Amino acid sequence: MLKIENLTKNFGKITALNNISLEINSGEFFGLLGPNGAGKTTLMNHLIGFLKADSGTITYNNKLVKFGDKQIKRKIGYVPQEIALYQELTAYQNLKIFGSLFKLSKKELSTNIDKALELVQLLDRKNSAVKEFSGGMKRRLNLAVSILQNPEVLLCDEPTVGVDPQSRNAIFEMLQQLNKQGITIIYTTHYMEEAERLCNKLAIIDNGQIVASGSLTDLLNTLDRKKTIKIIKTAETESLYDKLCEIAVVNVFDFKYEIIPNNEFQKDSQLYTYFEKIGLSSNLIEVSSASLEDVFLHLTGRRIRD
């Protein structure tokens, strides 16, 4: 449905997108996961014709998406990373102004406004000024603005940054509901938990490149080990650091070491025998199932929030 082929974008000396190819199918809840500056927003801006690529193409249902494309906005809704609302106006007035850009009939616009407000659970605040809203409520209204034209695809650029847990859940529920109705969702985030919870397809983007894509299972299958081993940092384990490095790659974090054992120490029994031999207390060892976080670490050598 949405096909990105060899997309490259430079801003002066910065290569924000480096030969990106990606396909998003109808009905997917597609997660675009990457750290600050990875190129997520830049990619979204191309999908909707806000930016002009240096090279490469984007097609939507086999039709080329061009820079400045007006038609595409009827089909693809966009929830920008920055909140774009008139603070002095009410929720309803904001929706009316933004909705009028789509040239809907008066009746259709009015119906869609109420539907959108209901979906983001702000119908009872319809006539309140936006400046009186909490951060989470503004985020929700920002979302409502993006669906007034009944889009087929919704681009959401980090819609939960800085929101309280209640609004975050409301946003999740709303997006899941829209997805169930058949709307394709493309969702950028640097929260692994969100990507794991919401998305049925994922792409990991780093330094303007797609480093992996597929379902969560596909991505977890790229790991040799399906378990993560962490060792709590204490004076005792710090003194064992060199010994751990002899059998594993040791990633150092504030309170923990995370170890990726070498090939000859892949079996748990071999590892635990070694831990015992070097005198590492078992209560300082934590074993957990591998997660998307581990996939990211494995592919990029970094944590997403480093």
Ligand SMILES: Nc1ncnc2c1ncn2[C@@H]1O[C@H](COP(=O)(O)OP(=O)(O)OP(=O)(O)O)[C@@H](O)[C@H]1O
């Ligand atoms: N208009 C611009 N002019 C110059 N450089 C830009 C511009 N927009 C983005 N960049 C650069 O392109 C790179 C990718 O930025 P982008 O905003 O797409 O990242 P992002 O993945 O959305 O990051 P974040 O998670 O912080 O929102 C960054 O190095 C950024 O500084």
Ligand SMILES: [Mg+2]
């Ligand atoms: Mg961004």
